[in-house]
Amino acid sequence: MTHARNLTLAHLWIGFIAFAIALVLGVWQMWSRSPLPAPFLTASTYFSSVTAHGTAMAYVLTTFMIMGFGYYVAETSLARPLPAPRWAWIAFWLGVVGTVMAVITIFSGRAAVLFTFYPPLVGSVFYYLGVVLVVAASWIWCVLMIVAMGQWKRANPGRPVPLAMFATVANAVMWLWTTAGVAAELLFQVIPAALGLKAQIDVGLSRTLFSWTLHAIVYFWLIPAYIAFYTMVPQAAGGRLYSDTMGRLTFVLFLIYSLPVGIHHLLMDPEQSNAFKFLQVALTALVSVPTLLTVFTIGASLEIAGRLRGGRGLFGWIGALPWERPLMLATGLSFVMLGFGGFGGLINMSYGMNAMVHNTSWVTAHFHLIFGGTVVIMYFAIAYTIWPSLTGRAAPSLAAQRTQLWLWFVGMLVMTLPWHYLGLLGQWRRVATFNYADPIIAAWGPWVIVSLVGGVLLLVSGLYFVYNLLQFAVTREAHVPAVLYATAVHPPARVPAALNGFRLWNVLVAVLMVLAYGYPLAQFFVIDPPGALVHRVDQRR
Amino acid sequence: MPLAEEAIVRSEVRWAAVAISVMSVIMLAIIYAGLVHHINPPSNIETIDPKTLHLSGEFTEANLGTRVAADGRVTSRIVATQFTFLPRCIVVPASRPVTLRFATPDVIHGVLVTGTNVNTMIVPGYVSQVHTEFTRPGDLLMPCHEYCGLGHSEMMATVRVVPPERFKPDAQGRVSCDAR
């Protein structure tokens, strides 16, 4: 590793510090919404906290983790130094400045707009500029990933790009496509309004532009976990990747189908028609396919490992797997949470069924479970796995890592399962306090407290995670280099160009986006709906 | 020679067929619910100027709440605004088709009605419309479920579902919640 070591450490630390702070805020938010009296609680502090929690978890933890892990994969899987490391550092500082700018603005109470922005509510321009800087930093990362892969291909003509890098670049390409939506919303609508240049906003247009980004962004977060599943977990389990080709296909399917589905976040909106809602629901059904494929492919890869270790029978191989290894344990726990979270997602996307759950705690449960659970537990495990090679030290205690991972798993289920139930009962979202004197709401109280207990477990686990990383600095034992990346059962000597690059897929994405989003966006310029007045949240009254 | 790559790919294709069949079953059930049970997302695409809706037309204050038209159709009109609903309580009959129409003069709101499939965003610039039939009498909660500013937590309305025989419109066809 030439440049990646410091870059990866720097990025991951920023992400994890933001994560730890956001955890504290999250628990306080849950306390506020429970029947138990919480300190410092006002509407302003609550909604500023929600904005900070969402911004930190959805924009900072994720982007910095993905960028840092990407640099690591680029150097280790391609066995070459990163191109233009100076640009990587420029991107890092851009992201840090943006984060600090956004955080200061939120904590000064001038950006209680939530991480989903919600125009015509408009906050201080410095919040949005902060987010823009983080996105700009990530765009630099995307270019560096694409360039790194391109350089390797020129130096290795005809050879398949290592799967970990192929997947990383698929993610980068997808990110470039998906950020176009939120970038357009910010650049043409929200920031001009925040600067006082526009007094009205077309809200239907802004919601539709944001929805363009809103689904693929979660796959941006998810793909590093899948990179670990395909390229690191089979090795950690002592087995082989069942099929390298299916791995490539999975990441290609994510690239294509995660983008033209954003309107499934607008199923209850009046500004889009049933026709396009149904079309995007059908496409959403397709984006579930690569996940269903992954369950099988990784299952088969783990089955190989389990049987090599003596496991017999239809399910005996599961018990034979090396569960004492943290990456293996995290994968098992992640898949359990994927089952629950995937179930919630299937309900959400089911067209008319969305009416049962939209803007209830069911939705909150779903994304905390699928992202906070399935994905973030893998972020922990990836960090634990690469920290020895980053720091040159051996892991001080695998038992501590395993305990932390179990605590996260249990906490996540205890927190989110009651939320699913409360959502079906009608508990709605983005509320600072509930009136527990109302009999319908009073019945929810005990479950809200159960959920809070889950949140506290998560806080303990999250802080334990940071502690476990800090322990690497204290230990003396040197790291013994080991093979990181898995080998496929049949490592391909060649792969078709379509599974080694993205030219064809970019064309397909463009076609699908025109089909799925062309009219839904164009309609705002055709019917020209009346604009809504800007409502500032950042002015002292 | 461990399992050949062709056999591996074949097993993956077979599994993909299973996955696609499962998703197809779900899609068919969705289509069935939409066509046969008439459960669809509310998608009205009807624009209205938020800046003037209180001045004239359908959503002036005098016209809000539940009204029965000459042809017997029950429509309830509600304005969602920071941070209340106008009116804060509506009366609807059970077991009869009801149309709910919402508009807002300011920011994004949204409503659900507890225990029902009534759920819609209320977006400035648009009229949201939901057709439904309430099945059981009782008082239901209709909170604002989308963040609309600092007063969002307090924004709530009541939907009072009354048995059809107790649904008695006045001379102008209006029904409103009594102070009971």
Added chain:
Amino acid sequence: MSDERADAELERAMQEVPRGALALAALTVGLLLVGWFLIYLLVFLPRGMVS
């Protein structure tokens, strides 16, 4: 371990693969489908018509 021994071990292990993975995946997806239909039939349809 020599390459031939590793290959032989792998071949033996892969006699059963992917039967176990198929069973696990089918069980999981089956449960998902059952869960989805339970919500569909017991919660969604009874909540009534809306359009």
